[in-house]
Amino acid sequence: MSQEPKPSATPSRLDPELTARRDFLGTAATTLACGTCGFALLGSARLPKVAVLPSASKKFKVVLPPSLLPGQPFVPPGRSVAIFKDGDSVHAISTICTHLGCVVKPVESGFDCPCHGSRFAANGDVVRGPAPKALAWLSVSSAGGGAVLVDEGKVVPAGTKVSV
Numbered sequence: 001m002s003q004e005p006k007p008s009a010t011p012s013r014l015d016p017e018l019t020a021r022r023d024f025l026g027t028a029a030t031t032l033a034c035g036t037c038g039f040a041l042l043g044s045a046r047l048p049k050v051a052v053l054p055s056a057s058k059k060f061k062v063v064l065p066p067s068l069l070p071g072q073p074f075v076p077p078g079r080s081v082a083i084f085k086d087g088d089s090v091h092a093i094s095t096i097c098t099h100l101g102c103v104v105k106p107v108e109s110g111f112d113c114p115c116h117g118s119r120f121a122a123n124g125d126v127v128r129g130p131a132p133k134a135l136a137w138l139s140v141s142s143a144g145g146g147a148v149l150v151d152e153g154k155v156v157p158a159g160t161k162v163s164v
């Protein structure tokens, strides 16, 4: 006479109902982790892009337009510099925002950043954040024949003007 096993009161590790629950929890955790990583990648892809990439040469020569008025900025095509001529003196201010590197736009009262709303005075000082500091003044020198040589890689103290 054979005896059938009695069902135990405590669940066993081999209980098919517990195994199914573990599989479900494992699948749910894996799906959640993959979803989190996917959203993190999407979020990093949407970060603001840096507007200016490093170029081989940061020095360039430019002839200022004869019609340039005092206090009026001249931005050479393809460059991130505003050049000002006041009488015989010239100075150059970077148009790279000090917040996250967007290119600021010259306006009548100074510069506006289109990315997060920073505003700068005509001398580059911060008027409204979130930019943490003033726009950089850049090295400029006379190149003869009415041309000036600007070095975008060399920052000079604010207020530095040179005679041309």
Ligand code: FES
Pocket (backbone or CB within 6 Å): 097, 098, 099, 100, 101, 102, 113, 114, 115, 116, 117, 118, 129, 130, 131
């Ligand atoms: S990059 Fe100019 S305000 Fe943010």
